[in-house]
Amino acid sequence: MACSETEPPEQETLRRWEREQAQLKANVIEEDTEEWQKDSTFAGLERVGGVDLSYVKGNDTVACASLVVLSYPDLEVLYEDCQMVTVSAPYVAGYLAFREAPFLVEAAQRLQEREPGLRPQVLLVDGNGVLHHRGFGVACHLGVLTGLPCIGVAKNLLQVDGLAKDEQHKGQIRDLQMGGDVFPLRGTSGRVLGMALRSYKKSTKPIYVSVGHRTCLESAVRLVQSCCRYRIPEPIRQLQADIRSREYIRKHLSSPLGGTSPGPGRKEEAEPKH
Template identity: 65%
Template sequence: MSAPPPEDLVQQWESEQARLRQQVVEEDTEDWQTSPDFSGLERVGGVDLSFIKGDDINACAQLVVLSYPDLEVLYEDSQMVTLTAPYIPGFLAFRETPFLLEALQRLERNQPNLLPQVVFVDGNGLFHYREFGLACHLGVLSGLPCVGVAKNLLQVQGVYKSEEHQSQIAALQKGGDSFPLAAASGKVLGKALRSSDKSSKPVYVSVGHKISMDTAVRLTHSCCRYRVPEPIRQADCRSREYLRTHFPAADT
């Protein structure tokens, strides 16, 4: 049976996103989320996919779990995977989520005591064309609180890299400072966060699932030693290292 043409696939995926979008919870659901110092939070996860340069099919799917608040690695899982879904902008989750979900399910089966209480995703959540990015998708399917943290601004729903946006970035004085990313409708879809005193370039934080916007920003800042929150940074570093070790001839 041949794959459906892209138009059919896009319609199918749009319908699936709309269905799952109804299940997103945009508020705090866990006791630790409302604590000033996140008391009760012990494990934070990070996920990422890294590709061999020039190959957009074979990737290393990475899950790490760090202790909180010390941010020491408790668990890591590196798995080579073959992506089967095509890349279509706005639908990245359909390519990547199955493998990230498998990693979480593997951990839950084998070492459930290490399952993260929240997962940081290298990508967007509600800050998305249809308010359902990778962090939302993974959150709804896993049932875990998720936070989307993107390194680059997705220009979407009336948010642009304009002069005003640049001046707002320049006004972020210290780590922890942020400003809202409001859609043309006025709804705040995410926040630009200066995550570290050492980095003036912000990250873009948005709700994935089972967490509020303010808590997501506060938690992201508390997990940053550098610009990128440590769970995502460790997932990225370890997946790249895995590729370097197992595919030394390839330039990653």
Template identity: 70%
Template sequence: MVHLKAPYVSGFLAFREVPFLVELVQRLQEKEPGFMPQVLLVDGNGVLHQRGFGVACHLGVLTDLPCVGVAKKLLQVDGLENNSLHKEKIMLLQAGGDTFPLMGNSGTVLGMALKSHEHSTNPLYVSVGHRVSLEVAVRLTHHCCRFRIPEPIRQADIRSRDYIRRTLGHPGSPAQRQERSQKEQRPKVCPKDGPGAPADQGRPPEDYGRDSSTDLKDPQPGFQEQQKDQQLERTEHHEDSDL
């Protein structure tokens, strides 16, 4: 776990977070060189940035590794806007792997909007970070997606949040923690005729013989994974526009 000391400044997030990522790459190179990645997928932007040099570019230059910027929200720069025209283009993305270019007023293609999964309604915004073409960046990102978010980024987010929960306790605002605590303290529901009654008493006849474990199974494959993805998006600790 790292402790961030640099102040947060919108558009300069790389100066706050990249030093720790560079140190991590260097430690991996020293201790486990066989596990050095061939490319890095970065939760943020590359050349799709106010100054054309986002966190994916910054990390790539300092590590000299190919880097791809993968953002969940559109960074509105160089005339790019999340307006009705942009939303119409999103609606035209039908199948996983479909894309459309993000061309700014300067005439430069800054990235691609990618429908990363068949059932995803919101695209990803892929941009070049370092030592990779936009075409390769898009293809690589798409092939890494079991769900909407590429697995390297998704797993890093899931595992880091799990580590925080295990070491620091439940995350969330004080109100969320209080609500969670109240739910945990609620008394369990007893059978209809009191604590001594059989557990099945008062149960509707049509429920007899049903394996209660089936009620806990996913209604469809990947349901829990999709819920995790949605939760991750709701609990993002900073906006992609800051990357």
């Protein structure tokens, strides 16, 4: 029986999740491991992936798990996969991966089975990497589980390690003049946890990029910026726009565990607000 709400987690569940994060965290590599990352134009990079979960309104448990692979640097869609899923774990800030990562791993496995040649060389993840309460956000989590280089891209600042949306932060945002401008997110600990990036000339609100796995922060920011036509980098934006335009969620509301086939026609791009 499908319930429309997930239960809040037990204390014991949180402690178990925390232990699992600590174990997996030992495997994170916060450095470039690929040849293309060392090149200023990313020569050798041909496929960039994006993953995301979109939820049905008013229902906490039914979601669409999506994965897209785009060509680089053209950012054309090479592969896309949408799968309606039933989420069981609740959303708890700091434990997003336990809610979403299992379905994203499944999507990556489906890709490996169906089109191994289209395996992305890097994955953009909706959420944070090391910019996280315990330094292990969903982008790290997914990176370790899949072995793929991963980059965390968050639309809002996760206020950890003393980072806050205070006047200083707002001032730094105001100082981001051009697309591509950045400032480092240095926590109280002194560590740079990520970068705020003005990803789009006309966007006042930055995005927050952090290392997930097998990349350093500098090349992660450079790559994300090179994937931005609008505020949200294309691999992630494509998913969101695409799901909305095809009304996948509405179609599958009556049969939550329905099929996965990508339909035909794609709607033309719509500009983001503002």
